[in-house]
Amino acid sequence: MELTINDAVRVFTDASAYADEPSFYAACALLRRECPVAYVDVKGFEPFWALTRHEDLMAVERAPALWVNAPRPALSRKPQDGAKPADLPVRTLVQMDAPDHTTYRKISVDWFKQTNIARLSARSAELAKRAVDHMAELGGECDFFTEVAVNYPLYIILALLGLPEEDFPRMLKLTQEMFGIEDPDMARETEGDALMANLLEFFEYFKGLIEDRRANPRDDLASVIANAKVDGEPIGVLEAVGYYVIIATAGHDTTSSAISGGFAALLAHPDQLRRLMNDPALVPSAVEEMFRYVSPVKQFMRTATSEQVLGGVTIPEGGAVLLSFPAANRDEAVFARPDEFDVARDPNRHVAFGFGAHYCLGTHLARLETRAFYNELIPRLDHAELAGEPEFMRTLFVGGPKHVPVRYRLH
Ligand code: HEM
Structure with a gap:
């Protein structure tokens, strides 16, 4: 059946559409071609315009005074008739605009700079080795997402914030539920407002x-946030909690989706996997291509x-636009052969991390940890193939594969 624009615009409000990538990208290609600024009015959501072209997305990102994050920083469902809108108790960077956004972003911007993040190189390499050793122990077959890719970035977040490894299970549950809220395999089983x-x-x-960090400051990001000053006063508890929440959640599922979606893409393109195995110096460009191809946000x-x-x-005035990062990352006006996965793609002007005032704070960290993982895996890999079809998460916000069955030989 031929796809119509009317059907195509519905992919942005349908959590299961992201779980069917070929159809999702076909809908985005049609919109880019025929209706790149598409009005979307679907039951259960406030209307908005969906942007699928790189150029339009960038025009908005370049003008944060004309296009603000508050009051609608991301797509969410309308509250049920009669229900109160979810009044989130914390306000994070993504809900803020200048001047507050500038003030709060400044608190951690130096911490996230490449030169500072490089301090985590040794720890990332150690954790990457542990993750690949674990793959070896699993004996040649595993679900790469649940058994490897989910865990590794969360250990990095614990290291970043200065939290003990014992807190791993709790943080895992919380961060997954936060973004997996649309997926029945991942959402918390509670009555009422799960979020x-x-x-x-x-x-x-x-x-x-x-x-704890106010009483005993340390050399970690948790201490920087807990002891930050805002307009000369100590940061409020709600604001500090908001900061931890955004870092723990934004830094976890995004990177695990990039790592597992990236591996799924390599296995679906055996020529590209072979090319990378023959030339591991391509890891940095392969990782950029994973960010583009998977577009976890x-x-x-x-x-x-x-x-x-x-x-x-x-x-x-007051109209809302949705920035579709995956759609912009397949824009044929910017990327040659956009649907191909090319580990040596150059140039690669992807927007997986956004752009401008809200440009992802964790970009250097995400690169460091994803490269560390593949720098460890690729030279040790003798063979790898899919052992079944990868399954993708239902989501409206952040996601990638939730199951990647793989078969491999490592040394
Ligand atoms: C592959 C991994 C990641 C991807 C694809 C990603 C993507 C994004 C995107 C698209 C945005 C919004 C940008 C915009 O509005 O223009 C964002 C914001 C943000 N990201 Fe990431 N991210 C990743 C990893 C991380 C990590 C590891 C951290 C921290 C540990 C992090 C922290 C943040 C924060 C704090 C913001 C909000 C920035 C602001 O509003 O000023 N992200 N990210």
Whole structure:
């Protein structure tokens, strides 16, 4: 059956659409070609315009005064009739605009700089070795997502924040539930507002951390945040908790999706895997291609502060646009053969980390840990193949494969 624009626009509000990548990307290609600034009015969501071209997404990202994050930083469902909208108890960087955003981002921006993040190189290499050793112990067959890719980035987050390894299971559960909320395999089994329950649990946990780092400051990111000053006053507890929440969640599922989606892509393109195994110096460019090809963050939104024209379409003041990072990352006007996975792609102007004022704070960390993983895996790999079809997560926000069955030989 021929795909219509009317059907195509529905992919952004349908969590299962992201789980069927070929159909999702076919819908985005049609929209880029015929309706790149597409009005979407679907039951259960406030209307918005979906941007699928790299150029339009960048135009919005370059003008943060015209396009703000508050009050609708990302797509979410409308509350049920009669229900109160979920009033999130924490406000994080992604909900803020200048001047608050600038103030709060400054707190950790130096910590996330490449030169500082390089301090985690040795620890990343050690954790990557542990992850690949674990693959070897599993004896040649595993679910690469649940048994390897989920765990490794969370150990890095624990190291970054200065948290003990014993806290691993708790953090794993919380971060997965936060982004897996649309997927029945991952969502928490509670009545009522699952997201709120999740945030409250985070709140209790991080409140203890703030108290500890105020009493005993250390050389970790948790101490930098707990002891930060905002306008000369100590940062508020809610704001500090918001900071920990954004770092723990933004830094986990994104990277595990990139690592497992990247491996699934390599196994689906055996010529590219062979090329990388023959030339491991290609790991950095292969990793960039994984970020582009997987695009773990599916969308953020912006709201127009005054009437704007994008791609010939007038968006009224207060109108919201959805930035589709995966769609922009397959834009044929920017990427040659956009649907091909090419470990040596150059140039690769992907927008998997966004751009501009809200550009991903964790970019250097994500690169460091993903490269560390593949720098360890690729030279030890004698053979690898898919042992079944990868299964993708239902999501409206962050995701990638939730099962990647693989068969391999390592040395
Ligand atoms: C492959 C992994 C990752 C991807 C694809 C990714 C992607 C993104 C994207 C698309 C944004 C929004 C950018 C925009 O609005 O233009 C973002 C923001 C953010 N990311 Fe990442 N991210 C990744 C890893 C990380 C890591 C490891 C951390 C930290 C440990 C992190 C922390 C953040 C934070 C704090 C923000 C909010 C920045 C702001 O609003 O100012 N991310 N990320």
